[in-house]
Amino acid sequence: MPIVRIDLSNTHSAEVVQAIGDVIYDAMVSVASVPADDRFQIVSRHADDELIYPRQGYLGVTYTKSIVFIQVTWNAGRTIEVKQGFYRAVADGIHARTGIRKEDVWISLVDVNRVDWSFGNGEMQYAPPP
Amino acid sequence: MPIVRIDLSNTHSAEVVQAIGDVIYDAMVSVASVPADDRFQIVSRHADDELIYPRQGYLGVTYTKSIVFIQVTWNAGRTIEVKQGFYRAVADGIHARTGIRKEDVWISLVDVNRVDWSFGNGEMQYAPPP
Amino acid sequence: MPIVRIDLSNTHSAEVVQAIGDVIYDAMVSVASVPADDRFQIVSRHADDELIYPRQGYLGVTYTKSIVFIQVTWNAGRTIEVKQGFYRAVADGIHARTGIRKEDVWISLVDVNRVDWSFGNGEMQYAPPP
Secondary structure, three states: OOEEEEEEEOOOOHHHHHHHHHHHHHHHHHHOOOOOOOOEEEEEEEOHHHEEOOOOOEOOEOOOOOOEEEEEEEEOOOOHHHHHHHHHHHHHHHHHHHOOOHHHEEEEEEEEOHHHEEOOOOOOOOOOOO | OOEEEEEEEOOOOHHHHHHHHHHHHHHHHHHOOOOOOOOEEEEEEEOHHHEEOOOOOEOOEOOOOOOEEEEEEEEOOOOHHHHHHHHHHHHHHHHHHHOOOHHHEEEEEEEEOHHHEEOOOOOOOOOOOO | OOEEEEEEEOOOOHHHHHHHHHHHHHHHHHHOOOOOOOOEEEEEEEOHHHEEOOOOOEOOEOOOOOOEEEEEEEEOOOOHHHHHHHHHHHHHHHHHHHOOOHHHEEEEEEEEOHHHEEOOOOOOOOOOOO
């Protein structure tokens, strides 16, 4: 159910891209109660001038061209603690697996509802019982 | 008002891309009370490793490289039945027009409010009456 | 905190793309109480057939291939008047800086919550006080 948009530099290797996707999925399952196999991710590679961040940083965090923008749309209901744990697991995991700075891991969440998904076949798989 | 993001393989032909956009628009107008001419769609073509789905499938649905991710941002207020009808119309229509498997039609909805749009000119066209 | 997606034709120059990003950021800070340096923007350039708009226009507004789709995800709480002022400032500014028609400036907003962001480092920088 989550759909994850990953926007990053076209200079990242295919292996790094793959590792980032793996880490996000693993964090969802282990920290945020996302079901196994519920992995849907869209990667977009960008030229340098297409990923814009403040040169002087924001809130004490600084960024480089290696910045990874992650935007997750998923079902509402997760607690603040779960979201915090998810942020931590994603940043820690990406850093551990790829060497990308934890500061360059940027995450945005969008909460929606269970009826807002079709996982194929034209069906609303999470429809409420009639 | 809906803005539709369509993310799909760069191996789909221009004709298939056009047909997918047509089907989504037709389904919106016929099933989901979207006004005529309210058609705004952003297509992004992707390399194979940029569209990630579970190899073993999810909830009994399996996917191929032909997967089409559709994310619709539109106004809140549509019923479950309307959303179900929309999913069905999009999957059926894409399959009928392009031969893409219905299982490969993946849809995410994001509900927003009437004041969250400017259709050009710097105006809030759906502003409430003063 | 806002994340801004800017989707536009690959025929726009790098200077125009830069100016559009500048204008959106300036409008956020001056009109919509976005903090200084809170500038995060993702640009995606598109082929002609990837940006779809109604040929006959919508609500009296007509569009050209120069259309700029702007989708902003930011925190809920802004008033209708602020959103109206933001639309106006973005369209006016883009027109003044680039010559793009104000009709071709298309904006979608998505409201989320303060806990829905990590600006890097795996932290929830806007976490509520414990």
